[in-house]
Amino acid sequence: MRVRAPTLLALLLLLTLISLLISLLSGSLSISWQELLLVLSGDGDALTTQVVLDLRWPRAVAAFTTGALLSLAGALMQVLLRNPLADPYVLGVSGGAATGALLALLLGLGSLWLHSAAFGGALLSMLLVFGLSHGSGSWTTSRLLLTGVVIAAGWGAVIGFLLALSPDQGLRGMLFWLMGDLSYAASPTTGFLVLIVGLLLTIALGRSLNILTRGEQTAAALGVSVLPLRRIIYLLASLLSATAVTLAGSIGFVGLIVPHMLRLTGVRDHRLLLPAAALLGGSLLIVADTLARTLLAPRQLPVGILTALVGVPLFLVLLHHGRGLHGETR
């Protein structure tokens, strides 16, 4: 495992660079390799420089950040709930964010308000689930999961209600937001910082996470302080998802599938799995977003559709040829 880690990370870093380059080269204004190199060295013409540095670069970074945040949050949720089907949204964070965002859109508030409202909704949902799942008994996995799923269903109803209330011309923007869309993404700087901090924290917790996957009792017997660790994972995963949703809406599929893609190729140590998931999820979303804005250009597609279109076949191939969800060799 230790020998393979640098190789895997190097490959994924290369994949990230390639997808970043493809994204900078693709779009309605066609740019050649030579022009891109000129822009990157500071000698490009004004229009090309503007398109690459002001439009495509921030959007690619936003896509990478969102994909990486979602994959990291998904991997954490799967460990927290000990459920391979968990994704970053299972506990209602995206529902809260969507409610906030839709409310802002319905009231006709500006884009700054949109992002604040989304983040506020996500935080509210996170605290609601955290508080309610305590109850009178202990903080068990099933209580947390049930509370989260029920709160998420509640947000679903509120979202439906807001969609029913909103005028026809606002619906399109709302639907794009619900499916996830990077064209309104705010500056990714804050998100990228959150990603780096989250990544460092989770890598420090990596070995404890490995132990926690064996069950709470076993982990406690091996010296893990289970309750504080689970609270940290919950808060961290929720904050990472909230940041991602605030950047680009509820992009589905990435957070569920990316950790499994790595598990299917035999990566099990979370100290490797988490950074690898961030890189793979980031590059997957760069590719999906590039396709979303070029496939039917000038029309833009919600990137959530593309993540599924790219991810489903990739995942099925891995499932078919890989080691199986429980790692058994066939």
Add this chain to the structure above:
Amino acid sequence: MPLLETHRLHVEIGNTRVCDALDFSVDAGDRWCILGRNGTGKTTLLHTLAGLRSPASGDIKLNRQSLQQLPRKSVAQHIGLLFQDHSDAFPANVMETVLGGRHPWIGPFEWESEQDFAIARAALKAVDLDDMEQRIVTTLSGGERRRLGIACLLTQEPQVQLLDEPTNHLDIHHQISMLELLQQQAEEDKALILVMHDLNLALRYCNRFLLLFGNGETAQGTASEVLTHRHLERLYQHPLQAVQGPHGTVWLPQ
């Protein structure tokens, strides 16, 4: 100095009183066996002694310090527990699982060292799993899983080893070899607390006995002190007959 001791320990689960005001002390070299019928709380008591659940009242002291106040990590450096059974939601191979036993000994930013790997390999060898390092745990047989659990416990290197039915799923050869391995451990200034249902294996490998009668009453001592005909028939609610075997008394159910 006792490694682990309890003072007026009161443990309950559901409506069952496991023990009432139990004073119990475990020294290096002790090989305790907890005996009792199903549902008398043997596992609950074991988990309480490992600090995984709180007693209703009373104290547990590990090296004279209160168990409840010690951080989990330092408890795990001194007390290890083999659970009755395992569950897996995520895959792991044999080596990764055994290395988990080193967790309490490694700092948050450290990786497993060559020495940790060497300890893990030695433990796998001791339980006859040394050729299976890369096998995925879910593909092992029940008995191999059991021995893997024991290897993980050995890798943890605790002074007090708690084992919940360690001979479950094991064939006769491995029942004997595992118990001999554990006995040997106890001779090197460690202590064992086993939960066993095989009274005769317990008699052969343990030197202290704690009987849980299911109503909070307990009896403890050496075999000659507590494993009397009257106690055992009361304990198991079944008639038993003592027969002299090559290793001493053997109890047969009638």
